[in-house]
Amino acid sequence: MKKKLKDYFQISFFITLIIISSNFVIAKKNDTLNKDFDEITKMLRCMSCQNLNVYESDTDFSKQIKKEVFDQLKLNKSKEEIVDFMVERYGEYIVLKPRFDGKNLILWLSPFVLIISALLIIIGKMRKNS
Amino acid sequence: MKKIYPKLPLIFTVIIFGFLLYFLTQDKNPSNPPSALLNKQMPKFESNDLIDENYQISGEKFYGKKIIINFFASWCSPCKVEHPLLIEIANNHSDVLMIGVNHKDKKDDAMNFLESGNPYDQIALDKDGKIAMEFGVYGLPETFIINEKGIIVFAYVGPITNKIYEKKIKRLLSN
Structure with a gap:
């Protein structure tokens, strides 16, 4: 039991x-x-x-x-x-x-490309002036 | 070649602005985006007919024919606005098959809605909204034109107007 x-x-x-x-x-x-x-x-x-x-x-x-x-x-x-x-x-x-894919690549990268381009333009101008 | 390097940043900037300007000047309404299914194969669907519920409607049966698919419901006010024009289009283009998709509606209400005139050759029942989802429908009425190869060549959200019919639909249906 x-x-x-x-x-x-x-x-x-x-x-x-x-x-x-x-x-x-x-x-x-x-x-x-x-x-x-x-x-x-x-x-x-x-x-x-x-x-x-x-x-x-x-x-x-x-x-x-x-x-x-x-x-x-x-x-x-x-x-x-x-x-x-x-x-x-x-x-x-x-x-x-x-x-973040192929179609939107321009949208994502364009601000960075624009900033880098602007910086390069400024640096180029400054070098030319000096 | 060396002379081009200093100009590269400027060239990139101009290209990007060119892209942005191109997309900005396009005739696009961000709150009414173009259908994702435009120029793609019509989604497959099967449903019963509103009038004869024993009759099975299948999207595949329409291949080889030019068709208009119009999503409508009796509770949708803009659908009532475009209804007389749809009747006129059906009369003007008797060679084109007009398929109605009755979206989340009651049978009696839909039948009452069609009392003023029925432009549709067949009416598919979409009780659970699955057909609308397959077509990416987000607001009623929505109209699609599908060519003989089963490709969606036109998609429009909102009531069809005379201007849209004359400007876009008439040419597609007459070709």
């Missing part, structure tokens, strides 16, 4: 342990999912609003995008894959901050 009770205790202990750890894993996964969801929706522009991201907006468009982002995160798609999916359909305009 005592041995049976001990077995019951051990089994219920292990079951409780499994339930607690699986809950912990689910909670952790949901945390990551929510964090990624917030990050992505903050990166995307609400195209039917003025200067608002999808995260802050509650328009029909933003609700649709939020649903799609959530669905794709649940399918284990990465942040890059989801943003690429959106850019493919809505264009670069949907990304609030222009991405």
Whole structure:
């Protein structure tokens, strides 16, 4: 009788342990999912609003995008894959901050080129004068 | 050759300003960006017809035909504004297939909306907004013209006006 009770205790202990750890894993996964969801929706522009991201907006468009982002995160798609999916359909305009890629290279590099060019012109002039 | 080195910074500056000036003078409205799908293949879609729900509409069935795809809904006021012009376009270009995409609407409301006239040959139901997402639609109405090869040659956000029809659409549909 005592041995049976001990077995019951051990089994219920292990079951409780499994339930607690699986809950912990689910909670952790949901945390990551929510964090990624917030990050992505903050990166995307609400195209039917003025200067608002999808995260802050509650328009029909933003609700649709939020649903799609959530669905794709649940399918284990990465942040890059989801943003690429959106850019493919809505264009670069949907990304609030222009991405550093081939198409936007001029946009990213032009300020630096302009500053360096200006400095070189000034140095050249100063050398000429001296 | 050595003489050109001191002038390089100036040349770079002029080139960059040239680029910026070119993009600034383009007829672009930053709040109404051009469709990302322009000059690309029409996205695949399948849906039931609004009027005959047993009839399956598939985008692939339209290859080889020139089509107009118009996203609309009964709750969208600008859609009501462009509706008479769409009827006129459908009458003027009977060889062109006009497909309506009824976006997140109630069937009865959509049917009432079409009582004043139906310019569409077929109407696809987009209850969950998935077709709109595939086409990158972000505001109703939106209109696309797709050529015989299935390429999107025109995309417009907002109600079609007579000016737009005369200036852009008429030529594309008549070619």
